[in-house]
Amino acid sequence: MKRILIIAAAAMMLLPASMKAQATQPKAEEDSLIFTTVLANPVTSIKNQNNSGTCWAYSSLAFLESEILKANPKMKAEDLDLCESFLVSKTYVDRADRHVRTHGDVSFSHGGSFYDAIYCLKHYGMMPEGIMPYPVTAYGDSLYNFTSFFPPMEAYLKAIAKSDAKKINPAWKKSQQSMLDDYFGECPETFTYKGKTYTPQSYAASLGINPDDYVSLTSFTHHPFYDKFVLEIQDNWRWATSYNLPLDEFMEVMEYAVRNGWTFAWGADVSENGFSRRTGKNKCVATVPDVKASAGVGSDQSRWTGEKAGVKMSGADGAGEKTITQEMRQEAYDNWETTDDHGMQIYGIAKDQHGKEYFMMKNSWGNYGPYDGFWYISKPYVAYKTMNIIINKKALPKHIAKKLGL
Numbered sequence: 001m002k003r004i005l006i007i008a009a010a011a012m013m014l015l016p017a018s019m020k021a022q023a024t025q026p027k028a029e030e031d032s033l034i035f036t037t038v039l040a041n042p043v044t045s046i047k048n049q050n051n052s053g054t055c056w057a058y059s060s061l062a063f064l065e066s067e068i069l070k071a072n073p074k075m076k077a078e079d080l081d082l083c084e085s086f087l088v089s090k091t092y093v094d095r096a097d098r099h100v101r102t103h104g105d106v107s108f109s110h111g112g113s114f115y116d117a118i119y120c121l122k123h124y125g126m127m128p129e130g131i132m133p134y135p136v137t138a139y140g141d142s143l144y145n146f147t148s149f150f151p152p153m154e155a156y157l158k159a160i161a162k163s164d165a166k167k168i169n170p171a172w173k174k175s176q177q178s179m180l181d182d183y184f185g186e187c188p189e190t191f192t193y194k195g196k197t198y199t200p201q202s203y204a205a206s207l208g209i210n211p212d213d214y215v216s217l218t219s220f221t222h223h224p225f226y227d228k229f230v231l232e233i234q235d236n237w238r239w240a241t242s243y244n245l246p247l248d249e250f251m252e253v254m255e256y257a258v259r260n261g262w263t264f265a266w267g268a269d270v271s272e273n274g275f276s277r278r279t280g281k282n283k284c285v286a287t288v289p290d291v292k293a294s295a296g297v298g299s300d301q302s303r304w305t306g307e308k309a310g311v312k313m314s315g316a317d318g319a320g321e322k323t324i325t326q327e328m329r330q331e332a333y334d335n336w337e338t339t340d341d342h343g344m345q346i347y348g349i350a351k352d353q354h355g356k357e358y359f360m361m362k363n364s365w366g367n368y369g370p371y372d373g374f375w376y377i378s379k380p381y382v383a384y385k386t387m388n389i390i391i392n393k394k395a396l397p398k399h400i401a402k403k404l405g406l
């Protein structure tokens with residue numbers, strides 16, 4: 001116990017101000033969960049994706065920012081902020097091209113995958129926040145609000161993709177690029193940052209990370225273990241592959257990584273009743289409780305929060321969660337119960353007052369909830385509802401990396 005307290009104290013001394021704030025507990029109600037940080041790896045400040053389905057961009061860049069901090073120990077978290085607008089704009093150009101080439105069979109939507117950020121880093125580069133508008137002020141938005149911006153572009157691309165024309169005029173790409181530039185601003189070929197001139201590629205090279213170091217991991221039985229496959233979700237439109245691990249080893253990787261100074265991008269289903277509630281005692285906590293009875297709105301945040309009428313949970317004190325098996329994971333994925341909802345970042349481990357451990361999660365809904373944008377996710381929830389993770393291959397236990405040929 002003393003060792004844990006020493007580790008927790010040391011970890012808190014290393015945290016940026018934004019993370020120290022989240023460790024302050026709200027006034028406890030009876031039966032409320034009270035968390036103590038066991039260890040927390042460095043992360044940057046909380047961001048707000050607001051009214052946009054760009055969690056994939058915010059979470060993947062949050063993860064890459066932690067990777068940059070790890071690669072550059074002298075860098076301060078408050079001095080690091082990568083540009084979501086650059087990543088989103090570049091990704092939407094590529095996704096539109098795939099949408100048109102497949103006659104609309106590949107969807108075009110707000111969403112994306114963690115691999116989009118890795119692809120952008122490798123092929124287009126990166127840039128810091130502030131070089132491009134956030135977004136263009138002509139829209140009057142201080143945060144992303146795709147209500148007016150996105151539907152016209154979506155309709156335009158659908159018209160192109162579903163056209164009966166025998167030949168497509170390539171000028172459609174200029175029109176789409178204009179729509180993106182009107183909202184996000186133009187992606188500059190060169191820019192000046194802290195007195196130095198960069199291209200997006202040279203800025204990316206200065207960050208000290210290698211896009212080839214990152215792998216996607218998952219755990220499902222409809223493909224062989226220890227092999228790669230294309231995860232069948234709509235937002236995996238680049239058809240990126242994930243390594244497939246048995247559930248026990250999948251969980252071992254996540255535990256090992258966090259305890260050894262790494263973070264990872266976490267994609268998961270957050271539509272479950274156990275993923276917090278808007279009201280009630282243990283908000284911003286995710287568990288897999290036994291459901292006693294069930295019944296059968298906007299920002300992205302409001303889409304995934306709010307207690308469903310008629311749902312009553314057991315295990316509110318952190319106990320009583322289900323034991324998750326490989327078969328349960330697979331069944332939930334096969335019957336569309338587990339869906340590709342949200343991208344987040346896992347960065348630490350905490351304990352509740354009962355001694356039960358949780359992963360600590362950084363979200364992209366602003367300073368929402370009692371922990372100012374940070375959440376606590378039970379290990380059964382992670383085992384049950386994780387779709388995939390992106391992680392540095394150096395963070396894998398050696399015996400698992402060997403099985404994957406890494």
